Amino acid sequence: MKDNQAIHMTEELPDIESNFKIHPFTEGTGCPISDVDEPHLHDFYVVHYVASGSGSCVIDFETYDIIAGSIYFISPGQLHLWNPEGPVDGFVLVFTEEFLKSPEAPVDNVFELDFFNSVLNSPMFMLSTEQKGELAGVMANLRREFSTRKQGYETVLRSYFHILLVSLQRMFFDRLQRPGVRTENRIVREFKKFVSDEHSPQLRVQDYAERMNVSVNRLSSVIKEVTSMTPGQIARNELVLSAKRMLANSEMNVSEICYELKFEDPSYFGRFFKRETGFTPSVFREHVRGKYRQLT
Template sequence: MDERRTTPQLDLPLHRLQVPRPHLLPFAIGSFDTIGPLSRAGFPHRHAFFEIVYVTGGAGAHVVDLVHRPIRPPQLCVVAPGQVHYWTEPEGLTGQVVLFNEDFLLGHPQDLAALRTLAARPVLPLGDRARAVGALLADMEHEYEVRPAGYPGVLRASLHILIVRALRARAPGETGAAPGRRTELASAFTRLIADPGGVQLSVASCAQELGVSTGHLQTLVKQATGRTPGRLIRQQQTLEAKRLLAGTSLTIRQVSREAGFGDPAYFCRFFRRETGMTPGQFRAGVGGNHHDPRITSIAAAPGGP
């Protein structure tokens, strides 16, 4: 259901959504087997689309943006465009995989912000919500396979319900209510900088892209997220640098450029200030595992980040 493409300058695969009748329905749902072997790919790669994975059985681990989580079914995982992920030693994975792009969410724009929130936590344990989530996904898969009259609307509504239930699993009482202006702007800003090319943007260029003043962007993003736009850009630059150091063979100079820094020396100082390690030390610590060994034990703990 998805196609592997390699970004020439990064040698980090980018998967683009390939589904039947993409001009009608940029959406697919199925099992790991029906979606295809790339649904459990064992190499670091990015998506140009959203993926929601509901794991009901199996063993192994899932690594999303350097965070390593053992598979403990039943659990839900949301992977957003631009994130780097892969599976390690997957055995007997069962469940459902949902693939879709932003165009599929036009009727529920607030779901974009919710999905970014969910993607910030690699795994959502479902507990007693698993039965309801499983039933909802089974109904969505049936709609997708049978395609009765009005099925696109049913799928969009069901996806919205799935996202709301996932938010409840993350933080009880969070229902995905309709956003205000500041939430919409903050969501648009985070989507903008989450794109691999977005790390090279400044606060001023982001404001221009979004059609607001720099001061207005500063105020609304700080109110919505508790962090300044500049801080969010720096965090995104750090994450992108980690992705490239862990998942590619680019030189430090090349990583510096791709992460939005013109001066490699400044990049090295920046990276050390943000992480406590030089880029070389980080890459050496990651080795061939493609995840940050310092956060494995924290991430594996229940309720971890």
């Protein structure tokens, strides 16, 4: 089986310490590893802040403008490509879920953050003038601690990192203006991540509910209330998204992708994909690769 997906792993990050690193915005791309002018994935979380520059970026097949004063959140496994028009200035913050886990962390896990693994929220967030000023101070402290690395810097670094997460979460709360959305969206995001990781058409909603330690009724009602979709719809959407990523970013043939996604029959996989997208897998692959070639 050929699988040439461009997946950047945590261990490939140069000199990463404590699963956390800050990079200047690499010239020509948002990739925190090197200049990459092709669609690629990460197995870690990335926050891109654009201070200046323009162009476009594609995150899981949706195109977003590169706008100064905006933040872009990339979750593990999201296929993305940066296509700047000229120089881009800013920073790239990289961290793993392991870095987030500490007794002092402001959240129990990454699913409590509205801006990662989201079903509803855009991965792009435009900051107001006030918000840019607020984050500038936190980021200056983060970057100073990371670059100087004085005694005890990791403890201070985590503290500033937690302040950054709380600040971003507050900004999202202000935008969403939905009381109680944090708890409910945590369940939705956790379900989405489980489905994305497993990508199995054989698993039932009951299987996911048991893993999440919630009842099927609770899971279904929360997802329906927050997203207006059923758990089954989200599961199918994630399965299709996984197939799209593999078609766009690997050399596996359609049958290999079918079995990788735990479908038992390539013909059924083809019918499923066309029913959900309107394209056969082969036509979609040709279409999306043509689109990426135009961008690069």
